Structures are given as structure tokens and as C-alpha cells.
Amino acid sequence: MLSKKTKYALHALTYLGKHKDEGTVLIHDIAEEYGISHKFLENILLELRKAGYLGSKKGKGGGYYLIKEPKDIPLSRIIRLLDGPIALLPCVSLNYYEPCSECKDEFKCGINKVMVQVRDETLKILENKSLADILSGE
């Protein structure tokens, strides 16, 4: 399951996508719309901005706005950013690899081999779904 952080990030991106022609959007408005803690959401938006998905304007009249096209924001990226690995085991993660301590030889491990396949097929799904798909369903 996704963490609440990632779920809230998706909600925020959706909201920003729906209001992309209205200039900046306040954290406050997003937080209120979904009943999310203002401060918790603030941290999430900060991460999304640092990762290059959002822009922000400081000071009075400021706020956040999308700086990428919804079609260029795949689920896989958002999940990795906020939740970490998509792979089911550390030993098959492309971005967060770690060996499994109980495994003598990764290349002789049947679990490893199957999980590589699962990872590749799962990734295909998550790379092909983007914020644009979410927006077109609203």
C-alpha cells in the first residue's frame, strides 16, 4: 500500500492540475479540500517542489503551481520520491538496491529471479500511468 504521504501527494497534484490555469494555489486550499493537516501537506509540497514537479511563489499572493505537464508525471516517479522502492525486495530494486543478508548467492536465488520479472512488469504499469490519466478520470 502507498503511504498517506504519497496518497496526499497525488491528491495535491490532482488539485493543482485541475487549477493549473488559475495561477498559484494555496497550501491552505488543498489541505482544506481533502482535510489534510496543513503542516503535513506543506512538507509534501516541499518535496514535490524540490523534485522539480512544482514551482512556488513566496510572499503574499504566493502559492504553488505545476511546472510539468501532467502527462510527464508518471506514477512511478511520485511513488519512488515519497515512498521509496517499487520493487518488492531490496535485492531487486533499481534505485534502492541492497543485498539480502540471508542470501548466499543472489544469482542462484529463484526468488530473486522471479522478483526481477515482477519488478519489470510492475514498472511498466506505473510508468505508463500519469497524472494526466488521473485528471481525465475526474
Next chain:
Amino acid sequence: MLSKKTKYALHALTYLGKHKDEGTVLIHDIAEEYGISHKFLENILLELRKAGYLGSKKGKGGGYYLIKEPKDIPLSRIIRLLDGPIALLPCVSLNYYEPCSECKDEFKCGINKVMVQVRDETLKILENKSLADILSGE
């Protein structure tokens, strides 16, 4: 990511699959093979037995053994048993459904719609990989 519980369950099932013609297998032997705590593994094997994947024999000379064909043990079942939902959000889980508190109308939620698709495609992958696939990779 899978919990260690699920990962250990897969190791145990793999071990039992490899030794299926040798009668019962001791918890101790599996725990030693993978460096897993005996007691932690015991709980896992207990769950697998209660769920109908393993049989056990009590008393001296007892142990565990597979009572299903490896091809009839899909990853999806093991993951659901030990880790819970496969869906990425509670609102799209088939077996562990819960509404999202922040969502006014699930049927108008673009995230929900996309996640239903992700769930179905992911499930297809995990239902089509079984212990047999793991064993053939060892």
C-alpha cells in the same frame, strides 16, 4: 516492499519445495539455512499451515511439509496472507477494502479509477507467478 515475514515465508516455501520428497522438514533446518530466528519463523510456518499450504507432524520426528503443488501457490496468495492488500490504496482493495476519509465520492475520484487499473494489472502479474516459478529458477 514485502515485509521480512513474507520474504521469509517465500524462503521457507522454497526450501520445503526443494525437499518435498524427503518427508518432513524441521523449522530448525529452515531457520538455520537462511539465518532466520527460529521463533519468528515458527509463527510464519504456523500461518502458512493454517492457510492450507503446509501440513505438519507433531512430536519427535515431526516437522513441516508442503501439501499443495508449487504451481498452485501463487505469489498473490502468499503476499495477501502475510502482508495484506496488494492494491495501492485501501479504497481499491478487493480483500481489505476501506473508504478513504478524504474522498467525498469514490466514483468521481480519478485516483481511484487509475488505482483500480493498476490493481488489476498488478494482480495479473502476481497471480501468474507461483512457487513453481521460484523453484525452477533455483
Next chain:
DNA sequence: ATAAACCCTATAAAATAAATAGGGTTTATA
């Protein structure tokens, strides 16, 4: 009888996720 081995429930420890706190900086505007 005895020791080996699984059975079962409860609890503790560790790790992670979720939320909160509190002040800092920037900027439009009166």
C-alpha cells in the same frame, strides 16, 4: 518416561510513518 518437535498467545523492542512545532524568509500592498 523422556526428549524432540510442533502449538499457541502474549509481550517487548525496534523501526517507520504520521503529525506537530516553531521560527525564518520573502513579497504584495496599504
Next chain:
DNA sequence: TATAAACCCTATTTATTTTATAGGGTTTAT
């Protein structure tokens, strides 16, 4: 130029979940 609005940043606390341990109970071959 004072003010208030709004984002910026780091640290800490709280809650939840995961991982591991504890301790005895029951069954069974020898």
C-alpha cells in the same frame, strides 16, 4: 516602510506497524 500573508526549513513528538522474543502447552517416537 510597516504589515500580514505565504512559503521555507529543520527538528521533535506521537502513533502505528513490524520484528523479535518469551514461555509454557501438547503431541508422539522411542
